[in-house]
Amino acid sequence: MRGNRSRDTKPETRVRSLVHGSGLRYRVAQRPLPGLRRTADLVFRPARVAVFIDGCYWHGCPDHYRTPKTNSDYWRAKIAGNRARDRETDEMLAAAGWLALRYWEHDPVEEVALAIEEAVRRRRASSSSPEAAG
Numbered sequence: 001m002r003g004n005r006s007r008d009t010k011p012e013t014r015v016r017s018l019v020h021g022s023g024l025r026y027r028v029a030q031r032p033l034p035g036l037r038r039t040a041d042l043v044f045r046p047a048r049v050a051v052f053i054d055g056c057y058w059h060g061c062p063d064h065y066r067t068p069k070t071n072s073d074y075w076r077a078k079i080a081g082n083r084a085r086d087r088e089t090d091e092m093l094a095a096a097g098w099l100a101l102r103y104w105e106h107d108p109v110e111e112v113a114l115a116i117e118e119a120v121r122r123r124r125a126s127s128s129s130p131e132a133a134g
Contacts, residue, residue: 011105012041012053018113024120026051033096038089040100042116047123048098051116052089055105058082064106099123 007029019026019042027043032050040050056064060079068075090100101119103112 007039007041009053009055009105011107011109014109015051015053015103015112015116016042018109019116022113022117024117032093032098036089036092038085044120044123047120047127048096049116049120049123050093050098050100052086052100052102053105053112054086054102059086059104061104061106063104 016026016028024044027045029039029041030043031038032040032043032045032048041053042051043049044051054061058079059065060083065079067079086102090102093100099119101116103115
């Protein structure tokens with residue numbers, strides 16, 4: 001399993017390229033929260049947005065994941081654990097005031113990049129508005 005990339009996957013780099021081209025700057029493979037031992041694929045610290053681009057196999061995509069025939073009990077538990085950890089991460093980020101965005105590796109990169117851009121710009125605008133400061 002060491003050969004499986006945890007960062008810089010093709011879908012991730014394509015999304016990063018489009019987001020960077022839109023003028024947004026971000027951190028790559030960073031922990032959004034200091035005490036959280038989980039990294040997000042893209043982190044927009046001032047806007048408090050963490051982006052995860054999940055692989056269909058490792059995160060149990062409902063459209064593409066198929067349990068392997070060999071050692072299926074192990075893999076069923078492994079993927080269920082990954083999905084539970086993903087939900088827990090989202091909840092912890094939300095409790096700390098962050099927005100967690102999750103996309104599947106098969107999602108169209110143009111749509112993903114546009115959604116990320118809109119979310120980050122919306123959060124930046126709402127944090128700099130007079131109502132937010134008051």
